[in-house]
Amino acid sequence: MPLAPGPEAAPGTATQPAGILSGRPRPPHTALLIPSEHEHAVTQRLLGAAQSEGWQVLEALQASAEGLPAGEACRRLQQHGHNIISSTRAAPWYSVLWSSFWHPFNAILLALAATSTLTGDAATAAIMLAMVACSTGLHFWQAIEMKSTVAAARLSELVHTHATLIRQDDDTGLPGVLEVVVDQREVVPGDCVRLFAGEMLPGDVRVLRAKDLFVGAAALTGESMPVEKTGRRAHPPLPPLLDCPNLAFMGTHVASGGTASCMGAADHPAAEADSARSSPAGALPQKPENAFQRGVQRVSYLLIAFMAAMVPLVVALSGLMTHSWSQAALFGISVAVGLTPEMLPMGDLAACFNQHAVAMARQHTIVKRLDAVQNLGAMDILCTDKTGTLTLDEVVLTRWLDCDGQESVDALRFGFLNSFFQTGVRNLLDAAILQSGREEGLEWEAQAYEKVDELPFDFVRRRLSVVLQGDGAPLLVCKGALEETVSLCCSVEQGQALIPLDDRRRSKLLAVGEQLNAEGMRVLAVAVRQLPTAAAALQAATAAGTQAAEWVEGADGDPPKETARQAVQQLQDKAVQLKVLTGDSLAVACSVCSDVGIPTIHTITGPELAQLGAGEFCVAVQRASVMGKLTPGQKARVVAALKGGGHTVGFLGDGVNDALALRAADVGVSVDTGSDIAKEAADVILLEKSLLVLEHGVSQGRETHGECCCNTSKYIKLAASSNFGNVFSILVASAWLPFQPMHPIQLLTQNLLYDLSQTAVPFDRVDASYLAVPRTWSAAGLGIFMLAIGPVSSIFDITTFCLLWFVYGANSPERQALFQTGWFTVGLLTQTLIVHMIRTERIPFVQEVAAWPVVLMTAVISGIGLVLPYTPVGAAEGMVALPLSFYGWVAATIAGEGPAGCGYVASQQQTAAKFITCHVCRRIHADCAAGKMDLHQNLLQLALRHLDHGSQQRPTAGVNTCSARFIAECEEMERNNIS
Numbered sequence: 001m002p003l004a005p006g007p008e009a010a011p012g013t014a015t016q017p018a019g020i021l022s023g024r025p026r027p028p029h030t031a032l033l034i035p036s037e038h039e040h041a042v043t044q045r046l047l048g049a050a051q052s053e054g055w056q057v058l059e060a061l062q063a064s065a066e067g068l069p070a071g072e073a074c075r076r077l078q079q080h081g082h083n084i085i086s087s088t089r090a091a092p093w094y095s096v097l098w099s100s101f102w103h104p105f106n107a108i109l110l111a112l113a114a115t116s117t118l119t120g121d122a123a124t125a126a127i128m129l130a131m132v133a134c135s136t137g138l139h140f141w142q143a144i145e146m147k148s149t150v151a152a153a154r155l156s157e158l159v160h161t162h163a164t165l166i167r168q169d170d171d172t173g174l175p176g177v178l179e180v181v182v183d184q185r186e187v188v189p190g191d192c193v194r195l196f197a198g199e200m201l202p203g204d205v206r207v208l209r210a211k212d213l214f215v216g217a218a219a220l221t222g223e224s225m226p227v228e229k230t231g232r233r234a235h236p237p238l239p240p241l242l243d244c245p246n247l248a249f250m251g252t253h254v255a256s257g258g259t260a261s262c263m264g265a266a267d268h269p270a271a272e273a274d275s276a277r278s279s280p281a282g283a284l285p286q287k288p289e290n291a292f293q294r295g296v297q298r299v300s301y302l303l304i305a306f307m308a309a310m311v312p313l314v315v316a317l318s319g320l321m322t323h324s325w326s327q328a329a330l331f332g333i334s335v336a337v338g339l340t341p342e343m344l345p346m347g348d349l350a351a352c353f354n355q356h357a358v359a360m361a362r363q364h365t366i367v368k369r370l371d372a373v374q375n376l377g378a379m380d381i382l383c384t385d386k387t388g389t390l391t392l393d394e395v396v397l398t399r400w401l402d403c404d405g406q407e408s409v410d411a412l413r414f415g416f417l418n419s420f421f422q423t424g425v426r427n428l429l430d431a432a433i434l435q436s437g438r439e440e441g442l443e444w445e446a447q448a449y450e451k452v453d454e455l456p457f458d459f460v461r462r463r464l465s466v467v468l469q470g471d472g473a474p475l476l477v478c479k480g481a482l483e484e485t486v487s488l489c490c491s492v493e494q495g496q497a498l499i500p501l502d503d504r505r506r507s508k509l510l511a512v513g514e515q516l517n518a519e520g521m522r523v524l525a526v527a528v529r530q531l532p533t534a535a536a537a538l539q540a541a542t543a544a545g546t547q548a549a550e551w552v553e554g555a556d557g558d559p560p561k562e563t564a565r566q567a568v569q570q571l572q573d574k575a576v577q578l579k580v581l582t583g584d585s586l587a588v589a590c591s592v593c594s595d596v597g598i599p600t601i602h603t604i605t606g607p608e609l610a611q612l613g614a615g616e617f618c619v620a621v622q623r624a625s626v627m628g629k630l631t632p633g634q635k636a637r638v639v640a641a642l643k644g645g646g647h648t649v650g651f652l653g654d655g656v657n658d659a660l661a662l663r664a665a666d667v668g669v670s671v672d673t674g675s676d677i678a679k680e681a682a683d684v685i686l687l688e689k690s691l692l693v694l695e696h697g698v699s700q701g702r703e704t705h706g707e708c709c710c711n712t713s714k715y716i717k718l719a720a721s722s723n724f725g726n727v728f729s730i731l732v733a734s735a736w737l738p739f740q741p742m743h744p745i746q747l748l749t750q751n752l753l754y755d756l757s758q759t760a761v762p763f764d765r766v767d768a769s770y771l772a773v774p775r776t777w778s779a780a781g782l783g784i785f786m787l788a789i790g791p792v793s794s795i796f797d798i799t800t801f802c803l804l805w806f807v808y809g810a811n812s813p814e815r816q817a818l819f820q821t822g823w824f825t826v827g828l829l830t831q832t833l834i835v836h837m838i839r840t841e842r843i844p845f846v847q848e849v850a851a852w853p854v855v856l857m858t859a860v861i862s863g864i865g866l867v868l869p870y871t872p873v874g875a876a877e878g879m880v881a882l883p884l885s886f887y888g889w890v891a892a893t894i895a896g897e898g899p900a901g902c903g904y905v906a907s908q909q910q911t912a913a914k915f916i917t918c919h920v921c922r923r924i925h926a927d928c929a930a931g932k933m934d935l936h937q938n939l940l941q942l943a944l945r946h947l948d949h950g951s952q953q954r955p956t957a958g959v960n961t962c963s964a965r966f967i968a969e970c971e972e973m974e975r976n977n978i979s
């Protein structure tokens with residue numbers, strides 16, 4: 001029963017019955033939206049509800065156990081607004097401004113400004129404050145520009161979550177007879193909600209009646225095991241709010257519970273005592289780090305390590321040469337600031353991802369986490385379930401047979417009874433059985449029974465049982481996967497007689513099932529047993545050795561999708577390997593897979609996997625393309641093992657049993673029609689369950705990766721390598737000059753201008769060839785860039801030093817201003833313009849021009865760098881006018897440094913790529929020889945990855961030849977292997 005917000009709710013926050021208001025940890029920006037007194041009042045009201053009897057809570061909410069009348073619900077919806085969490089609204093501008101200001105770069109600048117003020121250098125302090133304003137303004141503009149929170153909120157509105165409510169029908173006036181499924185946003189305070197396994201709580205609720213209701217609250221409390229909730233009144237002393245046994249909160253999910261209704265009608269009694277507590281959705285773990293996060297982290301560590309090594313050296317050398325340790329320390333701090341690519345907060349990336357996410361929404365793909373867009377592009381293995389992805393999701397019951405393969409209405413009758421009374425996970429199989437049963441006129445038979453208890457379906461046992469009370473003795477009806485159910489039976493019905501189910505008959509039955517499976521039919525078995533008492537029936541259902549008096553069989557067909565084959569082909573063309581992970585039988589999965597073009601040469605089942613050790617498990621899952629009879633935990637383990645093998649793994653699934661694997665994957669993909677818990681665990685939601693839609697998503701993910709990450713990593717490489725060169729030059733200069741090669745303030749200005757010039761790089765164009773294969777963000781290549789570009793730029797810096805020292809006579813502390821201005825200009829221009837040479841292999845501006853934002857920004861910043869020494873700001877920073885002839889040297893340095901740097905990088909890359917090529921080749925050959933790798937399945941994939949390795953390092957003739965040779969070798973080996 002969702003609880004109403006109090007009258008004291010602030011306008012605009014009253015749109016939800018409870019949810020975020022109830023005292024759980026909140027996202028930071030909601031703190032500004034929800035007054036804490038209000039939160040306190042809500043907490044008190046919830047605690048009050050926990051201590052009251054159910055009817056008292058109902059009375060307080062002016063509601064009844066029969067549900068709200070439809071008209072009243074409408075009125076409440078108008079009064080309270082939609083049931084939406086306020087946190088999805090945009091943070092106010094002042095909080096955005098504050099977070100833009102609160103940045104390490106600004107903190108250092110403010111500290112430097114304070115130091116300068118204390119030493120009486122007001123001009124320097126003023127410049128530093130201007131830089132703070134500039135950097136804050138830039139970050140603020142980026143944040144406002146991207147409006148990512150607002151856009152993300154709008155995107156999530158496209159994904160629908162439903163809730164089952166009990167409402168009174170105003171027309172008939174009959175109470176409690178209407179069970180309506182509505183959008184979660186339409187749930188109002190006072191509504192009675194029925195809860196099913198796998199569903200998310202639509203609000204904060206006071207449980208009124210429940211049996212075996214287990215709620216997973218890992219998202220709120222961090223507690224991974226689901227906890228039981230009951231409808232009983234709580235007595236003081238009360239536990240903390242989140243642990244109250246009769247309160248359940250928005251954001252948590254129903255882990256198990258059969259008929260565990262929050263508020264159920266009398267004809268829905270409780271579930272069996274020992275229900276499926278090991279429900280797959282029971283313990284949804286935190287999302288592990290994904291490929292993108294791992295990559296970003298590695299890059300950050302590299303930069304930090306570099307800074308930690310260089311800065312103390314600079315301080316020591318500068319202190320020794322100038323004998324002014326305070327100046328040396330200040331200089332060291334400026335160098336440290338210079339080494340951080342601070343204009344690249346993740347804001348830039350987020351803005352870029354956000355733009356792409358909005359574009360993807362137009363293609364029916366909703367991105368819940370922004371970095372998931374690029375993970376979709378980086379994905380090289382896609383694990384998918386079968387139903388609805390490869391098949392039409394249209395299950396029709398086609399046959400109902402007895403043990404001899406003859407049509408048997410009894411089979412349908414008991415199947416129908418089981419499906420009719422079960423209240424666990426909603427399921428297409430049950431819907432199909434119910435439909436056929438109704439068509440055969442069996443519905444009235446259900447009236448003769450009353451459900452005594454239920455053991456809900458779970459994906460490990462793969463069966464479900466109901467205990468029914470008719471005229472005679474209680475009847476246990478069990479329905480489930482063929483093998484699992486038959487393994488419990490000891491006799492079969494033949495005519496009116498019961499005959500023992502011996503091994504021969506059992507194998508015959510299983511063979512018939514397999515034959516049907518091979519035709520793409522799913523086969524379920526139904527077993528029944530009459531027992532003296534309900535308690536005995538319950539015991540029999542719980543125990544393993546149920547003795548079945550009857551055995552019957554039904555078959556369900558779900559034809560493959562027409563578009564599946566095309567989508568599989570397109571994904572394979574994009575170098576994405578497909579693996580089918582299903583809980584269904586292997587034979588059915590293989591039948592569907594061969595229809596849609598997924599190889600079925602290497603397959604494995606869950607029970608087989610369970611026998612393997614960790615190492616063998618990894619090899620087996622890398623090799624197999626179809627895996628059947630997997631438990632939910634095994635699906636997640638397969639995903640984790642593939643990730644451990646260095647792949648970026650996607651998982652597409654919609655069931656309660658897919659939630660764990662969705663969470664484990666680098667990118668979890670679910671569908672709008674999927675179960676709540678799957679949608680909660682996923683990073684991407686498809687509004688249409690289709691591999692074709694996903695294939696578009698992959699293309700867009702690659703573009704996103706290219707435009708956002710490739711360019712951004714280009715930015716980081718450039719920033720890190722040119723800073724490395726600068727610091728190297730500073731080291732040389734500090735060891736040589738009796739003064740500082742550049743004033744700290746000049747260094748900071750140069751750094752700020754350079755960073756500004758690079759803010760446009762993420763919006764640069766990317767080559768089409770870059771999009772052909774999966775890409776991951778990595779620090780690989782950064783070292784080469786730093787080691788190649790750094791020394792080359794240092795050589796040109798040193799020639800500049802010599803020029804200034806020997807030719808222009810800037811060789812004493814009195815003439816240091818000329819030296820510093822000269823190096824400021826050369827350094828800024830070369831750093832700023834080198835991006836045009838690094839970004840393409842062709843001749844910049846002649847054969848290839850960068851995107852206009854890059855051209856514009858670099859031109860503007862170079863212009864500023866050239867005129868700054870002639871402005872009052874430049875003068876305040878201690879710059880002087882440069883001799884005109886010096887600009888000729890500047891032009892020559894730029895002309896020389898670019899090509900020299902590029903040439904050197906190319907040669908370094910070629911060597912590195914060759915090394916990688918040979919290294920990869922050697923490893924693959926060795927693995928193949930040792931039989932660790934399956935040639936047929938993996939070679940082409942590896943070849944593509946290998947080619948990718950080469951092209952990531954900028955393809956050169958040598959690398960391409962090597963890759964081509966490698967692919968030829970692979971094909972040759974494959975041919976030999978097959979023949």
Ligand SMILES: Nc1ncnc2c1ncn2[C@@H]1O[C@H](COP(=O)(O)OP(=O)(O)OP(=O)(O)O)[C@@H](O)[C@H]1O
Nearest residue numbers: 385386387427429462479480481582583584585655
């Ligand atoms: N409602 C049900 N009643 C009885 N048995 C069921 C029911 N639902 C599923 N099963 C059994 O459990 C097996 C696994 O379930 P299911 O096929 O839904 O798994 P899955 O991994 O979600 O498959 P998919 O990959 O097709 O989505 C089924 O093949 C069937 O034998």
Ligand SMILES: [Mg+2]
Nearest residue numbers: 385387654655
């Ligand atoms: Mg499924």
